[in-house]
Amino acid sequence: MEKEQSHSSYTLIGDAAERFKENLQIEDKVIGIWLFEDPENMTQAFNDLHILSSIQMDTDLEYCRKQMHIDAIVLLLRTLKPKEVLSPSLEERFSSVFRRQFEEMEARLWIEYDGVLAAIAAQSNEETGEKLETLNMRQREEEEETELLIQKMDEELALQCRKQLEQLHTCEQKQLKDSLQMTHEEASGKARRKLVVCLRQAFQAIIFDQLKEVIRHEELDAASAGQLLQANWHIQFQLETLMDQQLAFQRKVLDEGLAKRKSLVNRIKRGANHSRNLLNTASLHISAFADLLKNTTNLTEGQLESVLDIVHQEILVMKLKLDEVMDQEKKLIHCKLISERREHIFKKICEQEHQQRQLASLLSTSGERHFNHRKYLMDWHELLHNQCAELGELVEKLDKEAVDQLETLNMQLLKNASMKIKTIHAEFYEKLVSLGVPQDYLRQMIEDQDEEINIQHEKQTEQAEIDEHKENESLENVRGKISKQLHSEIEEQNFLRHWNELIFQNLMKSPLLLSEDEFQKMMLTYLENFCKMDNSLSLPKLCERSRIQQRLTDWRKTETEKLEQQWKNWGKVKTKEVGHGDQGKLLALQEYMRDKIKLYEEENDKVYEEMNMVHAELLQQRANQMKDLEESLGVCMASIQLCRAEKQVSVLEIHTAVLNLQALLLDELSTAGSVPQSECAQIVQEHIYKLEQLACLHSEMLQHQLAMQSELTEQNSWMLTQSRHPIEDDTAQSSSQVFNCLQRAMFKYQELIEAETQRLRNEDRKSQLIEDAKGQLLVKTLLSLQDQEMRLAAYLTEQLEVPMSEFQALLNLILPNATNEESSLIVNGMYSERIIVSKINENKTDEKGKRRLQRSKKSLDQKLRNKLIGEYQENIHNPCSKKRSILKKKGLQLMKQVSFSPDRGSPEFCPAKADDHHEPIDEALGQALNMPETGEKVFVFRIKEKVHCCSDLQPKKKKKRNFLNYKRAAVANLDGL
Secondary structure: HHHHHHHHHOOOOOOOHHHHHHHHHHHHHHHHHHHOOOOOHHHHHHHHHHHHHHHHHHHHHHHHHHHHHHHHHHHHHHOOOOOOOOOOOHHHHHHHHHHHHHHHHHHHHHHHHHHHHHHHHHHHHHHHHHHHHHHHHHHHHHHHHHHHHHHHOOOOHHHHHHHHHHHHHHHHHHHHHHEEEEEEEOOOOOOOHHHHHHHHHHHHHHHHHHHHHHHHHOOOOOOHHHHHHHHHHHHHHHHHHHHHHHHHHHHHHHHHHHHHHHHHHHHHHHHHHHHHHHHHHHHHHHHHHHHHHEEEEEEEEHHHHHHHHHHHHHHHHHHHHHHHHHHHHHHHHHHHHHHHHHHHHHHHHHHHHHHHHHHHHHOOOOOHHHHHHHHHHHHHHHHHHHHHHHHHHHHHHHHHHHHHHHHHOOOOHHHHHHHHHHHHHHHHHHHHHHHHOOOOHHHHHHHHHHHHHHHHHHHHHHHHHHHHHHHHHHHHHHHHHHHHHHHHHHHHHHHHHHHHHHHHHHHHOOOOOOOHHHHHHHHHHHHHHHOOOOOOOHHHHHHHHHHHHHHHHHHHHHHHHHHHHHHHHHHHHHHHHOOHHHHHHHEEEEEEEHHHHHHHHOOHHHHHHHHHHHHHHHHHHHHHHHHHHHHHHHHHHHHHHHHHHHHHHHHHHHHHHHHHHHHEEEEEHHHHHHHHHHHHHHHHHHHHHHHHHHHHHHHHHHHHHHHHHHHHHHHHHHHHHHHOHHHHOOOOOOHHHHHHHHHHHHHHHHHHHHHHHHHHHHHHHHHHHHHHHHHHHHHHHHHHHHHHHHHHHHHHHHHHHHOOHHHHHHHHHHOOOOOOHHHHHHHHOOOOOHOOOOOOOHHHHHHHHHHHHHHHHHHHHHHHHHHHHHHHHHHHOOOOOOOHHHHHHHHHHHHHHHHHHHHHHHEEEOOOOOOOOOOOHHHOOEEEEEEEOOOOOOEEEEOOOOOOOOHHOOOOOOOOOOOOOOOOOOHHHHHOE
């Protein structure tokens, strides 16, 4: 192999060389199956190899996806220069940092993946050891029990019983090992899929983080960064769509290759049957010829038996010699076929790698700096499509050549065997002539037998042609079915992505004005969902095989329990019939073992039935996964709503606390007498004047923002309103055209209703958007007022010389639920540098000042405590005046604004109702979802189906609908919105 690589004009390095080695291992296994596997087991061997090929192809496609995405981002950075907003140095730094961070992230995830695989392997080995040990102990007990029963039985019966028990134990061990292996492969496949998804999500997260870092250093303005993010989203959408098509096409190529190999397996089986029939026919014809001579000649039975023994011994020796020569020739062909196959595969893969490098070299070409990344992705897709088809055709060609060489060898050996059989026949005839059989009679019998053999050979040839024709037709039908599955898979994937896009679009129509960060958070969640919607090549097959095996195991366990009960009853019945206890138990045990062995033999017929049920389960599982992705978008929107509500509550609480502190400090300042009453009044009046100016300014901003928001939806509402005018014009027709007018009005009735409904929805959403804009602007206004209030409070604190520790204690009393970060912000805002280094230093004040300061401390603390106690007692004495928390009010208002129901297929915008009575929500009935970004816990509750009226409860014939048709109907509802 090294010699071949050294003479090649291409070389493979890095990941390409590793992937080539793995491909070679699979191709070597193919030759081993063709030459050395029993034809009866070839189909199962190729099924297992098909899964290995799918795993390898998943790895190759993911490598190409990563390369395409990174290259497309680099091209995007180069083409995002209409006004030279991105300097070459920034572009280069962005690209290098991005690649380095992604490589570090990939290396870390691969290390975690290796650890997960090691843990899965260790757990699987431990479980396998325990279960095999348990099985071996049970089998040893069964062997000991059986030996006790057959001690006094006939040797023939004992041998038969031992053989049955050995066959049963072999089946049990094989089934257990297969089941554990499939479970391990499924766990490894799921871990591999998780790694792939994590890498895709990490890719998007790194892009977001890098852009934020660039914006933070003011190297790129927010508008250009937003443009870059939008272009990256379009790249992601295009890449996922193209990879869906490539994945479906690769699945088609793999399935067609498997179907072709199964056809070749049938061809090998026909050749093996032909060889077996030839040798068996030779022995049967000689035996039949001897029987005829026994009845028509004077030869004794001893003479014929002696001659037949010699002939049969020669045929047996010829069979053994034929098998030995076949094994030797297969070993020679094996080396030759592997060498040729490696050479062709290596050459083809090197050519394809060279083509990929040529395409990727456009990134380093100065003349192609404005190469369109969309065209680049399309070129990659076409290249992968062509390379996949070429490699599939090459593999099919090599498989056919291998089978042709095997058949040529088989035919050559059969030809030699036929000549040897003719020699044996001639020797047999000579011995018969020497024993006194008339030559004329013998010649006539030989001619009759040859004619019969020729007729039988012609029938076999015709049957072989018929079988080959049927096999070709079956192969064409399978290929047609696979092609239909290709189009169906692409259509389904396009539909699912379109469906998820509609869900996102409708969520973005929610009555909330999202900020740039909130929009990016929603978009990142959507992209994370978008990259998880593809259906890999290997994982569905692994899950399907594991589930089928598990269902067969459960079925066999149930049937075995029934057999055990029957065995106990049979033992009692056989004991009464036979009259001997051990013999009756032995007969019952034999019947029990035969039935258990029969269960394993019936599995092949049971597989197809279980396969249909497993397919339905996997389809439902995929539908649930898509539903979970939809709900994750709703959870993200709910998280944004909760963050806003918490922010509003926090701002209101802090503002209220600052006002209370102002009142407390003013009261203390006026009672302490350090500042005249007139000066206190002047301070308050100046503060009120500043607040009025600030409120007026924010009022103007509010009116401007509301006017802009109103204009955004005014045009759509006006257009929907104008759609009614043609109908009103139709009513002006003359009386002779009343029927036509009514007919047109009936046709446009539904259109009018839909237009009016949409107009009402837009008006409702417009009003809700305005309310949301009001809420956000009011929060901004409140923050500005809060800053002004804190300035006054800071001035009062400076006048009263309140230490920071004392102020912190007062703040903890008035805001007991505030976080450390919120408290620190307030304290730092109140105590600036000029206050901290001012005369508020107890060590430097005089004795009178110290006493006054101590009294001020006690007075402030006592007043605040008395106020809080008074408010608490007032609430206790007035239970009828219940006050709902701000958080509950804001949360209820937000929940009324947006109601997201994935079960109905689309978001629903519901107006708020005036009812304040709400049923308590049981959190145990919901699904808790943790938000790692904010530490929140969101509960997802699904709406139960409403009870229909009596007329709707009548049983109706259900119409079968698959998942795709169900989603199509839901999309129609979405389009109506």
